[in-house]
Amino acid sequence: MRILHVLKSGNIGGVEKLCLDMAVKCPDYEFLFIKDAGTIPNEIKKVGNKVYTFFPDEKLSFRKLKQAKKRMDKMIYYNNYDAVVFHHGSFFLWALARYIKKYFSWLKVFIYIHSDTLPLLINELSGFRRRRRKLIKAVENCDGIIAISQYVKQEIIKIKPKLEDKIHVIHNGVDLKEFSCKGLKKFHEPIRCIYIGRVTQDKGILNLVVAFNKFQNATLTVVGMGDVIDECQKLANEKISFVGQRANASKLLSTHDVFVHFPLANEGFGISIIEAMAKGLLCITNNKGGLPEILENGVGGIVLNSLSELETTLNNLDEEKTLKLRENALEIAKKYSIENTIEKLEKVCSGK
Numbered sequence: 496m497r498i499l500h501v502l503k504s505g506n507i508g509g510v511e512k513l514c515l516d517m518a519v520k521c522p523d524y525e526f527l528f529i530k531d532a533g534t535i536p537n538e539i540k541k542v543g544n545k546v547y548t549f550f551p552d553e554k555l556s557f558r559k560l561k562q563a564k565k566r567m568d569k570m571i572y573y574n575n576y577d578a579v580v581f582h583h584g585s586f587f588l589w590a591l592a593r594y595i596k597k598y599f600s601w602l603k604v605f606i607y608i609h610s611d612t613l614p615l616l617i618n619e620l621s622g623f624r625r626r627r628r629k630l631i632k633a634v635e636n637c638d639g640i641i642a643i644s645q646y647v648k649q650e651i652i653k654i655k656p657k658l659e660d661k662i663h664v665i666h667n668g669v670d671l672k673e674f675s676c677k678g679l680k681k682f683h684e685p686i687r688c689i690y691i692g693r694v695t696q697d698k699g700i701l702n703l704v705v706a707f708n709k710f711q712n713a714t715l716t717v718v719g720m721g722d723v724i725d726e727c728q729k730l731a732n733e734k735i736s737f738v739g740q741r742a743n744a745s746k747l748l749s750t751h752d753v754f755v756h757f758p759l760a761n762e763g764f765g766i767s768i769i770e771a772m773a774k775g776l777l778c779i780t781n782n783k784g785g786l787p788e789i790l791e792n793g794v795g796g797i798v799l800n801s802l803s804e805l806e807t808t809l810n811n812l813d814e815e816k817t818l819k820l821r822e823n824a825l826e827i828a829k830k831y832s833i834e835n836t837i838e839k840l841e842k843v844c845s846g847k
Contacts, residue, residue, distance in 0.1 A: 584612030
């Protein structure tokens with residue numbers, strides 16, 4: 496199936512990694528990055544898929560939007576796409592989505608609601624409400640919404656109940672071959688914990704660093720970059736290490752025991768949690784957004800009410816129960832393969 500995936504930029508993140516994994520499996524998928532920022536576009540090119548860029552390292556504007564519309568006209572005319580899917584939460588992308596559906600009514604157009612768009616749905620500040628109206632207008636004029644979890648679907652229904660029939664839930668998937676587990680090993684002493692994601696305030700990473708500074712029997716590796724990285728490094732003691740962004744975190748996960756994630760904001764889904772589960776790590780997170788939907792407390796991992804419970808939890812892990820959670824996690828992760836995600840996406844795009 497020929498699907499054009501449209502993203503604002505190509506920085507390493509859950510959305511971009513999802514698209515890279517799709518590219519590996521689907522040579523007919525093409526990718527448009529409005530801005531060529533980041534490393535993912537080059538990674539997709541290496542796989543062999545077609546990659547387009549409109550405005551490398553340029554600021555977006557109304558004039559750029561008009562130019563983008565003209566360029567997309569040519570792309571759609573010559574490439575015979577079955578569907579166009581818009582990923583990032585962006586005024587620019589939503590305007591393009593509405594335009595394409597208006598002038599190419601036969602073409603299936605979908606808006607993917609990832610975690611980056613979630614704040615628009617749940618924040619009641621006036622600025623967010625204005626953006627939300629822009630998003631809803633775009634969605635109403637397109638063929639449907641792809642929500643990354645049941646939690647995200649319910650948040651959309653809260654603000655626009657009439658959209659329920661247009662929402663399709665497709666959980667994010669990972670390449671299980673890349674994140675395969677070669678056997679469950681005993682935990683290290685001290686316990687090696689790892690966080691993978693953006694190093695930003697909403698991810699709760701500052702609180703995580705402060706907490707681990709006090710822990711006696713655990714270390715923390717932080718994988719990722721963000722606007723509070725400098726502050727985190729200043730706060731961290733010798734038990735906390737920062738390794739920057741990694742396109743492939745599989746090897747790092749193999750050398751750790753526990754994946755920790757305690758965001759301050761509700762998240763739609765946690766693709767890095769699936770990667771950690773597939774590698775056989777014990778996953779511990781908090782009760783935010785769609786995270787419990789993946790883990791299910793006491794089944795595939797541990798869901799805590801607050802970060803204050805983490806040290807006690809780590810110090811009192813029962814070896815037999817922990818092993819069972821990790822075994823369950825390996826089975827649960829199989830449901831979130833990139834192949835399953837692609838199959839569901841193509842069913843939605845084909846109208847089946």
